[in-house]
Amino acid sequence: MGVAKKPLLRHFLQFRDLSAAEFGHLFARTRWIKDKFKRYQRYWPLEDRTLAMIFEKQSTRTRLSFEAGMHQLGGAAIFLNTRDSQLGRGEPVEDAAQVISRMCDIVMIRTFEQEILERFARNSRVPVINGLTNEYHPCQILADIFTFVEHRGPIKGKTVAWIGDSNNVCNTWLQAADIFGFKLNVSTPPGYEVESERSAKNYEPFADPMKAVRGAHLVTTDVWTSMGFEAENEERRKDFEDWQVDAEMMKAARKDALFMHCLPAHRGEEVAATVIDGKQSVVWEEAENRLHTQKALLEFLLLGKVKG
Ligand code: CP
Ligand code: NVA
Secondary structure: OOOOOOOOOOOEOOHHHOOHHHHHHHHHHHHHHHHHHHOOOOOOOOOOOEEEEEEOOOOOHHHHHHHHHHHHOOOEEEEEEOOOOHHHHOOOHHHHHHHHHHHOOEEEEEOOOHHHHHHHHHOOOOOEEEOOOOOOOHHHHHHHHHHHHHHHOOOOOOEEEEEOOOOHHHHHHHHHHHHHOOEEEEEOOOOOOOOHHHOOOOEEEEOOHHHHOOOOOEEEEOOOOOOOOHHHHHHHHHHOHHHOEOHHHHHHOOOOOEEEEOOOOOEOOOEOHHHHOOOOEOHHHHHHHHHHHHHHHHHHHHHOOOOO
């Protein structure tokens, strides 16, 4: 019997850790995996594999999609959080990485600074996935672009408008714009602009959100206050008042523009109920695609480029 070739150790810490060609492969695998799932056909390539999930912030979708996804691929998932593990009592992240990566085959982490995730990855013997940091949320944009492509075909050459805070989700869109070759218009209130080090070639800033959405194929936004920034909540509510995606803003975009939101959403703040619950919104498909795209990601990081 031949010995299976071990795939190279790869991580998904930022969106740009994968190439356009690798995203193409992931999308093809996602379509195949999603189709099999919809037909209730078993696909267990990760039998005996274990995913460790470390959460230092709250989650519904990320936990559920990774945990359910791992089970559906025949493997197991273990949930750890700061409160109940030694991470919350000051065990160095480097030590945790050494131990966890000797017991599990792959790790997903949701934490605060990107640097924590990078320190973990440097000391890990197995692939590490970013499940959201203060800086990035690559798994979200993987699902978002897949969702766009499902509805509208290739995103290359299209225009995406980001309205609101230049947060982790926005920073990830910026990386994706250069990899996929679409234009990203970003409108934030003064004082919340994109940091210069996150800027992209295909990005254009707009002071006026109505101008940012003009001609957009996709309008997207996120909460005004991300996890970890709750102390700024009241101030942000005032500063972001004019950055709500409402019917008037959607009207200024292309007629066939889609609306996306990574969720959880606050109706009446960053998005009007008529928009998120309206015809152009694909937020439920977007959330569901977290499951299918991440299953393809788990397969790729553990088994390499599977053909099928
Ligand atoms: N969109 C997203 O990551 O949701 P959760 O915070 O519920 O995981
Ligand atoms: N920007 C949000 C995304 C939540 C999924 C946050 O970091 O809280």
